Amino acid sequence: MFAAPARYVDGLPTPDRCLVMGVVNVTPDSFSDGGLWFDSSAAVEHGLELVEAGADLVDVGGESTRPGAERPSLDEELARVLPVVAALAKGDAVVTVDTMRAGVARSAVEAGAVAVNDVSGGLADPDMLPTVVELGVPYLAMHWRGHSTSMQDRATYADVVAEVRAELRARVDAASAAGLPRQRLALDPGLGFAKTPDHNWQLLTALQSLHELGQPLLVGASRKSFLGELLADDDGERRPADQRDDASAAVSALCAAAGVWCVRVHDVRRSLDAVKVASRWAREARE
Numbered sequence: 591m592f593a594a595p596a597r598y599v600d601g602l603p604t605p606d607r608c609l610v611m612g613v614v615n616v617t618p619d620s621f622s623d624g625g626l627w628f629d630s631s632a633a634v635e636h637g638l639e640l641v642e643a644g645a646d647l648v649d650v651g652g653e654s655t656r657p658g659a660e661r662p663s664l665d666e667e668l669a670r671v672l673p674v675v676a677a678l679a680k681g682d683a684v685v686t687v688d689t690m691r692a693g694v695a696r697s698a699v700e701a702g703a704v705a706v707n708d709v710s711g712g713l714a715d716p717d718m719l720p721t722v723v724e725l726g727v728p729y730l731a732m733h734w735r736g737h738s739t740s741m742q743d744r745a746t747y748a749d750v751v752a753e754v755r756a757e758l759r760a761r762v763d764a765a766s767a768a769g770l771p772r773q774r775l776a777l778d779p780g781l782g783f784a785k786t787p788d789h790n791w792q793l794l795t796a797l798q799s800l801h802e803l804g805q806p807l808l809v810g811a812s813r814k815s816f817l818g819e820l821l822a823d824d825d826g827e828r829r830p831a832d833q834r835d836d837a838s839a840a841v842s843a844l845c846a847a848a849g850v851w852c853v854r855v856h857d858v859r860r861s862l863d864a865v866k867v868a869s870r871w872a873r874e875a876r877e
């Protein structure tokens with residue numbers, strides 16, 4: 591018997607389909623859109639475009655997590671993120687903050703963010719879980735094995751699905767021990783974070799096994815390099831990041847069909863169309 595997917599996170603929107611989270615990276619160096627929205631007014635404008643395109647959530651981050659990236663200082667991260675969070679929250683966006691730092695999470699929630707997306711699942715900053723509990727906001731915890739400077743050295747698994755599931759279960763236990771209600775927690779397998787392309791594909795095709803954790807699942811496949819590799823040209827040259835959106839939308843449809851709660855994407859309109867197709871398909875198949 592398969593576990594039924596968990597589909598709701600308390601305090602976040604509840605459309606009758608997989609949610610679509612749009613990405614706003616206020617960074618000079620993210621792999622997917624590095625530098626495009628580094629200026630805060632450009633980032634706000636882009637976030638509002640994502641809302642217009644139908645984003646259920648807008649995820650604002652100020653730290654690039656591309657393999658090898660150096661971390662910004664706390665002050666630098668705050669300066670990048672806070673004006674963008676505040677302006678988007680005023681502009682009717684449902685804003686999540688993508689940060690590993692408790693201090694950034696707190697200030698972003700005070701500025702209007704409604705949830706914290708932590709790619710380290712609470713491992714990077716010991717204050718993160720207690721802070722999120724105190725703030726009373728939903729927490730999106732990703733599978734993580736270390737900072738970007740060293741993470742690809744940690745992409746070694748005997749069984750990637752079993753190990754990611756066990757390591758995510760440990761994060762569920764840590765969050766519960768800190769006092770976070772389970773209905774405020776979503777989990778993410780962390781595609782590309784200490785994962786090879788093969789690991790990513792193995793995780794994507796084993797989402798059923800991650801549903802056994804009993805928490806809603808978030809998946810961030812959009813524009814990642816395993817898609818660039820899949821779509822490489824005849825010379826083996828990877829497809830550039832900004833030309834991976836159709837493949838990203840295909841992954842969104844398949845994730846939605848597999849019961850994923852939310853997909854994190856750069857091109858919101860394409861993925862929203864894709865999850866709507868998956869949702870209509872599933873409804874028809876049930877009736």
Ligand code: PMM
Nearest residue numbers: 620621622707709732778780781810
């Ligand atoms: N990927 C990136 C950043 N934040 N957050 C979650 N929850 N899941 C992800 O897969 C994830 C993330 C890196 O990708 P980007 O540079 O396109 O933002």
